């Protein structure tokens with residue numbers, strides 16, 4: 001019932017590393033068509049389906065339109081790198097903050113590997129910047145990157161701001177040889 005196979009990457013990562021729990025609030029960046037948001041809605045109990053555990057919150061943002069999903073709030077046709085979008089996100093979040101930032105964002109690939117790599121690293125660095133205003137202390141950030149010469153730069157920035165940073169290569173994305181994820185946990189805050 002997932003909108004896209006990419007769901008299995010997040011399920012696999014979360015089964016192993018437990019980043020989503022009932023009651024957490026999540027920002028899903030690059031959310032279209034919405035499969036990661038579906039997983040997040042289930043795992044944080046955003047619909048309150050299980051009354052015995054806390055109810056979470058999911059906000060998905062994308063440049064594209066996204067079909068509505070019960071339990072999620074979507075901000076479509078919005079560029080995460082745009083300061084206007086960032087203000088809107090803050091206003092939509094409960095108390096203006098999240099526990100988890102997910103990013104499966106990918107720029108339109110040009111086919112020039114080095115350029116695509118750089119664009120995605122820049123998107124991730126921008127997100128890291130945004131995390132300073134919206135991520136709760138001890139929060140988590142999971143972001144996709146395409147490996148290349150600037151990966152270590154992103155990794156060292158993450159290490160400055162999070163206590164625990166690891167590289168993940170889900171089985172579900174083995175086909176795509178360049179794709180990996182950084183999982184950064186325990187945000188140090190300001």
Ligand code: SAM
Pocket residue numbers: 003004006007029030031032033034035036037061062063064078079080081104105106107108123
């Ligand atoms: N995780 C999604 C799912 O499971 O349905 C799939 C995400 S898809 C691989 C990458 C998405 O990132 C695309 O929909 C694209 O529009 C979005 N994206 C790329 N750059 C973006 C930006 N600057 N702001 C917001 N979304 C962006």
